[in-house]
Amino acid sequence: xxxxxxxxxxxxxxxxxxxxxxxxxxxxxxxxxxxxxxxxxxxxxxxxxxxxxxxxxxxxxxxxxxxxxxxxxxxxxxxxxxxxxxxxxxxxxxxxxxxxxxxxxxxxxxxx
Amino acid sequence: xxxxxxxxxxxxxxxxxxxxxxxxxxxxxxxxxxxxxxxxxxxxxxxxxxxxxxxxxxxxxxxxxxxxxxxxxxxxxxxxxxxxxxxxxxxxxxxxxxxxxxxxxxxxx
Numbered sequence: 001x002x003x004x005x006x007x008x009x010x011x012x013x014x015x016x017x018x019x020x021x022x023x024x025x026x027x028x029x030x031x032x033x034x035x036x037x038x039x040x041x042x043x044x045x046x047x048x049x050x051x052x053x054x055x056x057x058x059x060x061x062x063x064x065x066x067x068x069x070x071x072x073x074x075x076x077x078x079x080x081x082x083x084x085x086x087x088x089x090x091x092x093x094x095x096x097x098x099x100x101x102x103x104x105x106x107x108x109x110x111x112x
Numbered sequence: 113x114x115x116x117x118x119x120x121x122x123x124x125x126x127x128x129x130x131x132x133x134x135x136x137x138x139x140x141x142x143x144x145x146x147x148x149x150x151x152x153x154x155x156x157x158x159x160x161x162x163x164x165x166x167x168x169x170x171x172x173x174x175x176x177x178x179x180x181x182x183x184x185x186x187x188x189x190x191x192x193x194x195x196x197x198x199x200x201x202x203x204x205x206x207x208x209x210x211x212x213x214x215x216x217x218x219x220x221x
Contacts, residue, residue: 002155103155106155
């Protein structure tokens with residue numbers, strides 16, 4: 001158990017819908033990262049927050065957005081969902097930027 | 113961007129040592145070398161990192177070449193639980209981790 005929690009574990013929805021994935025970092029970790037893992041693209045970095053501020057962006061689609069709240073939990077919002085958004089979404093946290101990242105168990109999103 | 117090269121797959125028998133190689137020829141002087149692994153149906157897991165000298169922790173050892181252009185992750189006695197995909201992260205990307213295809217390690221009883 002990494003100490004990072006993600007909810008929900010599974011999510012099934014339809015194209016065009018919007019979903020929110022939630023992540024609670026390890027206690028004391030200030031940095032939160034989101035990754036997407038799909039069969040064709042592998043594991044890809046989406047976005048990073050540090051103490052509430054966006055710090056880095058990867059190949060995150062404009063339909064996707066994220067935020068980190070004052071209690072340091074983070075949410076990833078995915079809208080206008082397409083079939084190709086079906087993937088595992090991982091959240092990770094680290095105590096500081098550049099430190100090892102601890103990953104949550106992931107949320108499996110299925111878009112039908 | 114820095115890149116790494118790893119074999120697609122490797123095999124080992126249980127309780128034998130495993131040496132997982134990685135080439136990172138574009139490494140810069142202050143870049144750390146990080147390794148992560150992903151067990152089946154789990155999120156990635158940090159394994160080890162190092163800068164210049166060899167490093168050991170409870171999970172593995174990391175041997176870094178003198179020119180730092182390559183490294184080897186060493187599992188001293190592979191167990192069935194070590195079957196996973198091992199990722200050598202391109203140096204210089206300790207925040208935006210870039211996971212390539214990694215090396216899929218199979219461990220046979």
